[in-house]
Amino acid sequence: MTNNLQNDLLIRAAFSQPTERPPVWMMRQAGRFMKEYWAIKNRYSFLEMCKTPEIAADVTLLPVDLLGVDAAILFSDILVTGEAMGGQLSFEQGVGPRFANPVRTQADAEALRTDVLDKLQYVGDAIGVIQQRLQGRIPLIGFVGAPFTVLSYLVEGGSSRDFKRTKLLLNNEPELAHLILQKIADLTVAYLNMQIAAGVNAVQLFDSWAQALSWSDYQVFAHAYNAQIVSKLHRKDIPVISFCKGSSVFAPLMAEAGPDVVSVDWNADLRNIKDNLPQGVAVQGNLDPFVLYADKKVIKEKILQLFERMRGQDGFIFNLGHGIMPDIPFDNVKYAFEVVKEFRY
Numbered sequence: 001m002t003n004n005l006q007n008d009l010l011i012r013a014a015f016s017q018p019t020e021r022p023p024v025w026m027m028r029q030a031g032r033f034m035k036e037y038w039a040i041k042n043r044y045s046f047l048e049m050c051k052t053p054e055i056a057a058d059v060t061l062l063p064v065d066l067l068g069v070d071a072a073i074l075f076s077d078i079l080v081t082g083e084a085m086g087g088q089l090s091f092e093q094g095v096g097p098r099f100a101n102p103v104r105t106q107a108d109a110e111a112l113r114t115d116v117l118d119k120l121q122y123v124g125d126a127i128g129v130i131q132q133r134l135q136g137r138i139p140l141i142g143f144v145g146a147p148f149t150v151l152s153y154l155v156e157g158g159s160s161r162d163f164k165r166t167k168l169l170l171n172n173e174p175e176l177a178h179l180i181l182q183k184i185a186d187l188t189v190a191y192l193n194m195q196i197a198a199g200v201n202a203v204q205l206f207d208s209w210a211q212a213l214s215w216s217d218y219q220v221f222a223h224a225y226n227a228q229i230v231s232k233l234h235r236k237d238i239p240v241i242s243f244c245k246g247s248s249v250f251a252p253l254m255a256e257a258g259p260d261v262v263s264v265d266w267n268a269d270l271r272n273i274k275d276n277l278p279q280g281v282a283v284q285g286n287l288d289p290f291v292l293y294a295d296k297k298v299i300k301e302k303i304l305q306l307f308e309r310m311r312g313q314d315g316f317i318f319n320l321g322h323g324i325m326p327d328i329p330f331d332n333v334k335y336a337f338e339v340v341k342e343f344r345y
Contacts, residue, residue, distance in 0.1 A: 014239030016315030028323030078145025211246030266321025282315030
C-alpha cells in the first residue's frame with residue numbers, strides 16, 4: 001500500500017519503521033479555525049457537509065492544500081453511527097450535537113438497528129471522491145467513534161459535563177449498557193471495514209470521553225469493545241490508531257487492544273508512555289493544543305522540546321493531544337506545520 005503513496009511517512013511511522021522526520025497531521029485540521037471552512041459551512045448545515053461526498057471532499061482537502069499535512073482525515077463525525085442506528089441527530093450552534101430521542105430503556109436499546117451500513121454509504125462515496133482528488137499524494141485516514149463515546153451521547157442526548165446518566169446506566173443496569181455497546185461495536189466493525197474497502201489508508205478510533213471512566217469501568221465498558229473491534233478489522237497494510245482523552249492513564253490498556261498506534265493526550269510525557277508500551281506500538285501526539293495560541297517562538301520551542309524527547313524513537317507521529325480549537329490563529333497552525341516539516345532527525 002505504501003508504495004502507491006508519494007508521501008508514506010505516516011504509514012511508516014505507524015508501523016514503527018524509520019522516518020527522516022515525524023509525520024504531522026492534527027485532529028480537527030479541516031475545521032473552524034479556517035476562513036475557507038466557514039465559506040463552505042455558511043452555505044450548508046454540518047450534516048449536509050458530511051453527507052454530500054463532494055462537499056466532504058472539499059473540506060477534507062482544505063488542510064492538504066493550505067497546510068501541507070502528511071495525512072488527510074475524512075471529514076465526517078463520530079456520531080454518524082449513532083444516527084444510522086436510529087438516533088435523531090442534529091447540531092446546534094453553540095450547543096453541539098443533540099439526539100432528540102435519547103436511549104434510556106430496554107425498549108430504546110432494542111430499537112437500535114445494526115443492519116444499517118447502507119445509511120452510511122455516503123461516507124464510502126466521499127472516500128472515493130477524496131482519493132480520486134488526492135491522487136496518492138498522502139494517506140487518507142478514516143475514523144469512527146468508539147462504542148463508549150457513542151453510547152454516552154445516545155444516553156445523555158448530547159454532550160455532558162459529568163456523564164451522570166451514562167454512569168448510572170453502567171452502575172445500575174450494566175446488562176443494558178452491554179446490549180447498547182455490543183450493537184454499536186457490531187456496526188463499528190462493519191463501518192470501518194467499509195471505509196477500508198472504499199480506500200482509506202489508515203483508521204483512527206476516537207474514544208473522546210473515556211477519561212470520564214474509572215480504570216475498572218474503562219476495562220469493562222470501553223477497552224473490551226475496542227479490542228473486539230480492532231481484532232475484526234481487515235487491516236492488512238492499514239494501520240489502526242487508537243485515541244482517547246485519558247490516554248495518558250489508559251495507554252497500557254489501549255495497547256492491549258491491539259492497535260498499531262496509541263494517540264496520547266497532553267497530560268503525559270510521551271517518551272515515558274512510549275518506553276512503557278510493547279515493542280512495535282507507535283505513539284501519536286501530544287502537543288497541548290493551547291500552545292498554538294502562544295507566540296511563534298514558543299510554538300517552535302515546545303515542538304522542538306517534544307522532538308528532542310522522542311529523538312531516536314521509531315514510531316512517532318506528531319499531533320496534538322486533542323483537536324484544534326476554533327479560535328486558534330490560522331497562521332500559528334501553519335507555522336507549527338512548517339516547524340515540523342523543516343525538522344530532520
